Amino acid sequence: xxxxxxxxxxxxxxxxxxxxxxxxxxxxxxxxxTNNTCNLSSRSSLVPLIWPISLNSLHLSKQLTAxxxxxQRIHLRKNRKMKQVICGRSEPLKVMISGAPASGKGxxxxxxxxxxxxxxxxxxxxxxxxxxxxxxxxxxxxEYMNSGRLVPDEIVTAMVTARLSREDAxxxxxxxxxxxxxxxxxESLERLNIRPDIYIVLDVPDEILIDRCVGRxxxxxxxxxxxxxxxxxxxxxxxxxxxxxxxxxxEKVKSRLQIYKQNAEAILPVYSNIMKxxxxxxxxxxxxxxxxxxxxxxxxxxxxxxxxxxAVISSTRADITSxxxxxxxxxxxxxxxxxxxxxxxxxxxxxxxxTQRAVNDGKTRLKIEISIPELNPSMDVYRIGTLMELIRVxxxxxxxxxxxxxxxxxxxxxxxxxxxxxxxxxxxxxxLEFMDWGDYGALGTFVNIGSIGGKEVGEQDxxxxxxxxxxxxxxxxxxxxxxxxxxxGNRPVILVNPKLKDxxxxxxxxxxxxxxxxxxxxxxxxxxxxxxLLYYAGxxxxxxxxxxxxxxxxxxxxxxxDESPGKEKYISLATFAKRPSVDEMNDAFEGKxxxxxxxxxxxxxxxxxxx
Ligand code: AP5
Numbered sequence: 001x002x003x004x005x006x007x008x009x010x011x012x013x014x015x016x017x018x019x020x021x022x023x024x025x026x027x028x029x030x031x032x033x034t035n036n037t038c039n040l041s042s043r044s045s046l047v048p049l050i051w052p053i054s055l056n057s058l059h060l061s062k063q064l065t066a067x068x069x070x071x072q073r074i075h076l077r078k079n080r081k082m083k084q085v086i087c088g089r090s091e092p093l094k095v096m097i098s099g100a101p102a103s104g105k106g107x108x109x110x111x112x113x114x115x116x117x118x119x120x121x122x123x124x125x126x127x128x129x130x131x132x133x134x135x136x137x138x139x140x141x142x143e144y145m146n147s148g149r150l151v152p153d154e155i156v157t158a159m160v161t162a163r164l165s166r167e168d169a170x171x172x173x174x175x176x177x178x179x180x181x182x183x184x185x186x187e188s189l190e191r192l193n194i195r196p197d198i199y200i201v202l203d204v205p206d207e208i209l210i211d212r213c214v215g216r217x218x219x220x221x222x223x224x225x226x227x228x229x230x231x232x233x234x235x236x237x238x239x240x241x242x243x244x245x246x247x248x249x250x251e252k253v254k255s256r257l258q259i260y261k262q263n264a265e266a267i268l269p270v271y272s273n274i275m276k277x278x279x280x281x282x283x284x285x286x287x288x289x290x291x292x293x294x295x296x297x298x299x300x301x302x303x304x305x306x307x308x309x310x311a312v313i314s315s316t317r318a319d320i321t322s323x324x325x326x327x328x329x330x331x332x333x334x335x336x337x338x339x340x341x342x343x344x345x346x347x348x349x350x351x352x353x354x355t356q357r358a359v360n361d362g363k364t365r366l367k368i369e370i371s372i373p374e375l376n377p378s379m380d381v382y383r384i385g386t387l388m389e390l391i392r393v394x395x396x397x398x399x400x401x402x403x404x405x406x407x408x409x410x411x412x413x414x415x416x417x418x419x420x421x422x423x424x425x426x427x428x429x430x431x432l433e434f435m436d437w438g439d440y441g442a443l444g445t446f447v448n449i450g451s452i453g454g455k456e457v458g459e460q461d462x463x464x465x466x467x468x469x470x471x472x473x474x475x476x477x478x479x480x481x482x483x484x485x486x487x488x489g490n491r492p493v494i495l496v497n498p499k500l501k502d503x504x505x506x507x508x509x510x511x512x513x514x515x516x517x518x519x520x521x522x523x524x525x526x527x528x529x530x531x532x533l534l535y536y537a538g539x540x541x542x543x544x545x546x547x548x549x550x551x552x553x554x555x556x557x558x559x560x561x562d563e564s565p566g567k568e569k570y571i572s573l574a575t576f577a578k579r580p581s582v583d584e585m586n587d588a589f590e591g592k593x594x595x596x597x598x599x600x601x602x603x604x605x606x607x608x609x610x611x
Contacts, residue, residue, distance in 0.1 A: 092173030093118060093299055094195070096180075096271070098264070099202030101256040102212035103280045104287060106225050108202065109177050111288045116295060119169045122177040125223070126159050127151060135460065136445060148252035150181060150259060154441050157188045162402025162462070164194060183266040190270065197298045199271035200291060201264075202280035206257060213253040217242035231284075330546055330558055330570040334533060337383075339374040344386060347372070348393040351529045354550040355394060358528035359463070359492050361552070365485065366494045367525035371532045373540070375497065377424045384424060388431050391467055391496060396438065399446035403462040407432060408484070410452040410469055410477055422472045432467075454483030463492045470499035478518045495525055527579070530555070534585070545589070546570060547580070555579055557588050 093116060097105050106122065113120050127145060130138035137159070141151045150156075160179050163169065176196065180186040189195070204212075215228040220243055226233050233239040247256065268275065278290050331343045351368055358366050370390075377384040395405045409429040412421045429449060437443035450456040452469055464484065469477050478500065485493050500522035502515060528551040534544045542560075549555045554577050558570040574580075574588040 092171065093295065093302065094174055094176075094197050095295065096176045096196040096199045097202070098178075098181075098199065098267075099280060100204060100206075100209050100260045100264075101253055102209045102216065103202040103204045104212075104284065105177050105202060107284055108280075108288060108291055109175055110224070111284075112175055112291060112295065115292060116173070116175075116299075118173045118175040119163075119166075120175045120177060121160060121163045121169070121179070123151075123156050123160060123179040123181070124177070126163065127156070130159075140445070146246050148247045148256040148259070150263075152441065153182055153184045153188070155445065156181075157185055158399065158402050158442075158446050160185075160402070161188075161192060161194075161400070162404075165402055180267055180270075181260075182263045183270070186267045186270040196271070196274065197302070198294060199275045200294065201275060201277050202287070203277050204280040208281055209257060210250060210253050213248045214250055216248055217244060330548070332568050332570070334372055334374075334546075335541060335543055337373050337380075339372075339386070344374065344389065347531070348390050350531070350550060351390060352393055352397055354529035355494060356397070358526070358551040359398070359494075363526060363528065363551075364488075364490050364492045365525045366492060366528045367498060368494065368496045369527060369530045369532070370497060373533075381424075384428055384431070387468065387497065388428065388435060391432070391465060392435060392437070394465055394494070394496070395447045396442060398463050399442045403446070404460050405447050406450050406456065406458070406461045406464045407447060407467065408450050408452045408456055408464055408469075409467045410480070422468075422470050425468060425470070428467065452477060452484055453480040454487045457484060457487035461488075461491065464488055464494065466493065466495045466498070468497045468499065469495060471502065476502075476518065478521055482521055493525075494528075498522070498525070527551075530579070545573070545585075547585070549579070557585055559589060 095112070095118060097109060097112075099105050106124075109120050109122065112118060127138070127141045131142055131145065132138070137155055140155060144151045156179060160176070164174060164176075180189060212227060212230070215230070217226045217228060217233070218224070219226065219233070219238055219241065221241060225231070226238075226242060233242060247253075276294050278287060278294070280287055331346050334343070347370060351370060355366065355368060373379065374383055374386050375390075377387065391407055395407050398405045409425060409432065410421065411429070429451075432449050433443075437447060443449075448458075448461070452466060457464070466481070466484075469481055471477055500518070502518070527549060530547065530549040532547050534546060535541065536544065545557065545559045547555060547557055554575040556575050557573045557580065559573050560568055560570055562568050574584075576584065580588070
């Protein structure tokens with residue numbers, strides 16, 4: 001069990017804004033797989049038969065579903081001690097360094113990086129970089145930093161998690177300097193299951209700290225830290241360009257010190273069993289010697305633990321099997337609208353998990369297609385709200401992972417008398433702006449709302465969510481989308497319920513010019529989530545079944561059956577590696593074996609024309 005726990009540390013994060021845990025215990029959804037292809041458990045046909053052999057924790061984490069993740073999180077919270085002991089055993093070194101202002105964190109980090117090659121993440125440096133680049137974050141942080149106060153947790157946390165999620169930090173390991181600095185920050189990392197292998201605290205008496213701060217000088221060119229007496233610059237040229245930090249006055253240092261002390265005690269219990277206090281009041285090389293020996297010991301333990309990896313793999317395989325029991329099936333009564341909050345949340349979570357897996361796998365052009373009555377605003381305008389809720393779940397979750405998300409709603413297209421926008425999207429940008437984005441302060445920092453087009457792509461943006469981009473009569477959105485994806489380069493662009501087929505226009509222009517290119521472009525987005533209900537052709541009642549695909553798993557075909565009056569369930573009929581054709585689905589409904597080349601006809605031809 002301990003081994004399994006260690007491998008669940010890096011599971012994709014589910015937004016902390018969304019309290020979905022309650023729905024995981026819900027039993028209302030119908031279970032599936034009554035056919036004999038699903039003999040192991042209800043979800044056995046939905047998971048790959050062959051699991052990856054190279055089970056490093058991150059890779060594995062991408063394969064497991066968040067149902068499992070939530071259960072594990074609950075388990076981990078209850079059993080923090082076990083998690084600490086085994087955390088990160090097969091991963092590179094992860095170090096936190098803490099201490100009062102001027103205790104020498106930055107100085108020691110330079111030496112640690114030289115020897116251990118870790119990625120140095122200093123919140124002070126990150127904030128100063130934002131400040132000098134004049135970004136929104138920098139402007140918000142400025143007044144706090146200059147007065148020696150702490151910058152609000154949500155800003156710093158998002159910055160740190162963004163930096164930690166980058167490839168170099170995952171590969172080389174990390175050295176976190178100056179974070180967490182409050183209990184809330186430590187808890188944010190806990191929620192993300194980010195824990196260091198060791199927590200170093202530099203201990204220096206107060207009076208020494210003040211002298212160090214007041215005498216500190218920085219080289220703006222190299223970032224090197226000097227002190228007017230302890231570490232004077234090597235040359236006159238360097239001396240001439242040295243600068244003093246605005247928060248290094250005696251008065252501000254005293255206030256910073258007080259703030260540090262207030263918070264340090266609260267954080268300690270979180271890391272008490274991996275905390276190592278180091279005397280920071282000696283020569284800097286002597287301080288490093290002690291740190292070096294501590295880190296080398298942790299590294300050695302790490303290597304020893306790797307030897308038991310084979311055992312981890314076998315434990316994990318067993319765990320994957322038990323995971324199948326958590327499959328909740330498809331929610332029922334999907335034609336009854338409005339949907340309950342529970343059903344809406346089911347879909348938000350389902351979409352989110354698939355999309356996160358695809359983004360984590362490096363996919364950059366993605367498409368979500370979810371067509372349930374509740375998401376069809378042409379039937380009833382309130383349903384645009386469900387789409388907006390879905391967008392918010394996605395955006396906040398990626399923002400939680402530290403990504404700067406731009407949510408894009410197309411504006412008016414065309415000019416003069418031809419200007420217009422799809423009716424369904426009218427007012428939706430305003431709705432997004434007025435929505436509650438939480439106390440987190442995400443809107444305007446990590447989530448921004450924009451339009452569709454090349455100019456919307458800012459350097460800061462990490463990911464783009466396009467809300468139902470669609471053509472309007474006589475106007476095509478694809479050129480704007482193309483400009484946007486060109487500008488976005490390899491940053492993910494996610495289309496939610498796009499409608500990119502040509503619409504009949506009075507001039508006929510859209511149907512003829514560049515049609516192939518438009519279709520080719522529309523097809524360049526890979527589906528990461530699809531859910532659609534299946535009806536008799538041309539009707540919306542009764543529901544005959546459902547087709548679901550959640551990246552990276554196969555397409556799943558379900559048949560809806562009435563168990564008793566008012567009670568229904570979905571039965572798994574088949575899975576398909578690629579999106580099934582109408583014929584293939586009809587065959588599955590008829591119970592015909594695969595690859596029987598025959599066109600659908602008669603009663604079971606009901607699916608014709610839906611795809
Ligand atoms: P940050 O830059 O992190 O400041 P700090 O924690 O106050 O630490 P310092 O950079 O002042 O000191 P240090 O320990 O790195 O010491 P150094 O090696 O430079 O943060 C700045 C601001 O950003 C904060 O006030 C806050 O507003 C904001 N912020 C940052 N993180 C945040 C967070 N998580 N949440 C909210 N807000 C956040 O050494 C100091 C001097 O001593 C140097 O001159 C050096 O040469 C000298 N020295 C070093 N070692 C020795 C030695 N052994 N003997 C003699 N002299 C030495």
